[in-house]
Amino acid sequence: MPKGKKVTVIGTGNFGSTVAFILAMNGTCHNVILRGRNIDMARGKALDMSQAANAARQHTVVRAATEAKDIAGSDVVVITAGAARSPGMSRDDLLIKNANIVRDYAKEIKEFAPEAVVVVVSNPLDVMTHVVLQETGFPRERVLGMAGILDSARMAHFIFEKLNYGAGQIRATVMGGHGDTMVPLPKFTTVAGVPIQDVLSQDEIDEIIEKTKNGGAQIVNLLGDGSAYYAPAKSTVVMVDAILKDMNQIHSCAVSLDGEYGYSNVVSGVPTMIGANGAEKIIEMTLSESQAKRFSKSVASVKDMVTTLEDLNFFDK
Amino acid sequence: MVGRKVGIVGAGFVGATAAYSLTMHGTCHEVVLYDIASDLAMGKAIDIGQSTSYSPQGTIVTAATDASDLKDCDVVVITAGVPRKGDMTREDLLMINAKIMKDVVTNVMKYSPNAIILCVSNPLDVMTYVIHKMTGWDRRRIIGMAGALDSARMAYQIHKKVGYGSGQIKAIVIGDHGQNMIPLPEISTVGGVPLTQIISKDEMQEIIAKTKEGGAEIVKHLGTSAYYAPGRSVAVMVEAILDDSRIVIASSVLLDGEYGYKDVTVGVPIVLGAKGIEKIIELEFDDETQKKFDTSVASITEGIDVLKENNFFSE
Numbered sequence: 001m002p003k004g005k006k007v008t009v010i011g012t013g014n015f016g017s018t019v020a021f022i023l024a025m026n027g028t029c030h031n032v033i034l035r036g037r038n039i040d041m042a043r044g045k046a047l048d049m050s051q052a053a054n055a056a057r058q059h060t061v062v063r064a065a066t067e068a069k070d071i072a073g074s075d076v077v078v079i080t081a082g083a084a085r086s087p088g089m090s091r092d093d094l095l096i097k098n099a100n101i102v103r104d105y106a107k108e109i110k111e112f113a114p115e116a117v118v119v120v121v122s123n124p125l126d127v128m129t130h131v132v133l134q135e136t137g138f139p140r141e142r143v144l145g146m147a148g149i150l151d152s153a154r155m156a157h158f159i160f161e162k163l164n165y166g167a168g169q170i171r172a173t174v175m176g177g178h179g180d181t182m183v184p185l186p187k188f189t190t191v192a193g194v195p196i197q198d199v200l201s202q203d204e205i206d207e208i209i210e211k212t213k214n215g216g217a218q219i220v221n222l223l224g225d226g227s228a229y230y231a232p233a234k235s236t237v238v239m240v241d242a243i244l245k246d247m248n249q250i251h252s253c254a255v256s257l258d259g260e261y262g263y264s265n266v267v268s269g270v271p272t273m274i275g276a277n278g279a280e281k282i283i284e285m286t287l288s289e290s291q292a293k294r295f296s297k298s299v300a301s302v303k304d305m306v307t308t309l310e311d312l313n314f315f316d317k
Numbered sequence: 318m319v320g321r322k323v324g325i326v327g328a329g330f331v332g333a334t335a336a337y338s339l340t341m342h343g344t345c346h347e348v349v350l351y352d353i354a355s356d357l358a359m360g361k362a363i364d365i366g367q368s369t370s371y372s373p374q375g376t377i378v379t380a381a382t383d384a385s386d387l388k389d390c391d392v393v394v395i396t397a398g399v400p401r402k403g404d405m406t407r408e409d410l411l412m413i414n415a416k417i418m419k420d421v422v423t424n425v426m427k428y429s430p431n432a433i434i435l436c437v438s439n440p441l442d443v444m445t446y447v448i449h450k451m452t453g454w455d456r457r458r459i460i461g462m463a464g465a466l467d468s469a470r471m472a473y474q475i476h477k478k479v480g481y482g483s484g485q486i487k488a489i490v491i492g493d494h495g496q497n498m499i500p501l502p503e504i505s506t507v508g509g510v511p512l513t514q515i516i517s518k519d520e521m522q523e524i525i526a527k528t529k530e531g532g533a534e535i536v537k538h539l540g541t542s543a544y545y546a547p548g549r550s551v552a553v554m555v556e557a558i559l560d561d562s563r564i565v566i567a568s569s570v571l572l573d574g575e576y577g578y579k580d581v582t583v584g585v586p587i588v589l590g591a592k593g594i595e596k597i598i599e600l601e602f603d604d605e606t607q608k609k610f611d612t613s614v615a616s617i618t619e620g621i622d623v624l625k626e627n628n629f630f631s632e
Contacts, residue, residue: 152509164563165563165564165565165588165590165595165596166563166564166565166588167562167563167564168562168564169487169564169565171485171487171506171508171509172509173506173509173510185509187511188506188509188510188511189509190487190504190506191565192487192489192564192565192566192586193468193487193488193489193501193504193505193506193565193586194489194504194565194586194598194600195504198598198599198600198601199598247483247484248480248481248482248483249481249482249483249484249485249508250481250482250485250507250508250509250510251508252509271508271509271510273481273482275481281481283510283514283515285510285511285514286514
């Protein structure tokens with residue numbers, strides 16, 4: 001029997017709130033649960049958003065979770081919890097702190113929403129996805145990290161800044177880790193089907209890639225307090241949409257590799273077909289030598305961080 | 318810009334479906350349907366107008382009772398023309414539709430002299446050329462809708478082949494809107510993944526063949542031409558013009574040196590915005606694609622020459 005969809009958003013900061021708000025404004029699902037440490041904050045935002053949904057003539061109801069079991073029956077759980085990166089702080093600094101926070105929520109999901117597809121957005125993204133996978137023991141299809149969609153969106157924006165046309169039609173393909181170690185694929189990047197190499201010079205493309213890599217840091221520096229959340233939230237909703245509507249769409253997502261691209265038991269961003277069961281298929285592309293090299297560097301940096309956690313016996317606890 | 322008014326000449330299936338799509342998306346404030354069969358235009362305008370109670374903007378849909386009702390349109394879509402009937406030669410059809418264009422264009426020039434014209438009448442590239450010649454307007458303001466539709470049909474075929482990525486497929490078709498159209502699977506992508514990484518060369522050839530047959534396949538089933546995808550493709554282009562969204566879309570435009578051709582209309586990627594054609598994008602062709610493009614242009618020139626030989630432009 002069909003039933004209304006339920007999405008839990010863990011973390012009630014700017015990122016989580018914006019995810020919940022977009023879901024409510026679009027009427028993507030009937031129920032949204034906000035789960036965070038500060039329950040009054042979650043309640044306040046949930047009320048505000050439920051009222052906004054009425055103004056938008058949408059059916060979505062947003063509620064706060066007062067205890068862990070309120071997430072039961074979720075089709076999708078989005079984990080945004082974690083400390084934000086402050087200026088000057090590297091992604092590595094966040095590692096231990098966020099691994100502990102994320103693990104606690106992963107335990108809740110395992111107990112109360114064992115059927116859910118989990119979308120991880122906490123940073124450092126690839127490692128946090130690995131932590132959730134380890135803690136829940138879910139099949140790898142049901143634990144996905146959101147990064148590639150955001151990096152693609154940022155790259156598309158910088159391409160638009162250069163072209164001054166094609167907004168909304170630019171499809172940039174990005175693989176590998178999130179941020180500094182991402183692997184942009186300009187050869188596979190198009191404006192409404194026109195390869196960017198036909199409309200931009202190599203110098204311009206290189207400049208765009210640099211800007212994309214620094215895209216997150218640029219916003220952190222400008223905001224002074226906290227990191228970006230509009231584009232990250234929308235990128236997350238793209239994944240939630242694809243799961244809830246079983247869209248079988250291709251997006252670059254962080255998934256645990258199992259032999260694909262020659263790697264195993266490590267999370268990295270690759271083109272993935274997303275449907276109702278999560279990451280239903282991983283697309284293996286033929287990489288050029290230099291692309292493969294950059295990808296291997298990206299994978300190595302994720303492995304390094306996992307090793308850091310292992311050395312601290314994080315996974316034994 | 319006053320009212321964001323769109324005129325649609327020809328209230329047949331394509332024109333009416335375009336009007337319906339514009340209305341359901343709330344793209345403009347007013348749509349005027351004009352047809353020599355004025356009851357047809359009136360009936361459809363009333364029906365579409367009554368659906369706007371549930372549309373986002375409450376777009377007003379009216380039928381023109383006289384050509385003067387096409388006054389001050391921001392965009393005029395021309396779908397008028399007759400289909401080819403049994404005993405008609407290709408030459409007969411060209412002459413009949415070119416004459417219809419002449420009548421329509423006279424009215425558009427008189428009542429909406431600042432409009433941008435979207436041509437949908439067939440044979441598409443030649444009719445777009447006729448409108449250029451008749452108006453003498455800045456070439457940026459006259460655009461033929463073909464690539465938008467053919468690219469959508471190609472994306473459909475790609476989805477049928479790969480089984481995923483619906484709504485995420487970027488395909489592009491250039492050249493004429495006929496047998497010599499040039500689908501470009503080698504630069505098509507599914508969610509950013511190149512088609513070349515997903516399917517074989519043979520499968521790409523199959524997609525090319527099916528894309529070219531796209532219109533005929535529907536005629537075979539319906540006994541008449543398609544109109545949902547054409548109508549939606551028109552609406553997308555109108556939206557781009559009214560919103561000045563500067564999208565890249567393959568369209569039939571008058572070349573003036575681009576791709577090495579002059580004084581011929583053919584489908585190439587353009588940037589579409591408030592001024593019409595904001596830019597013509599020149600793709601780099603390999604030898605094979607260049608050859609196909611030359612053949613395609615030649616087929617359009619042939620049609621234009623038929624009109625010239627019949628003294629159409631000198632009358």
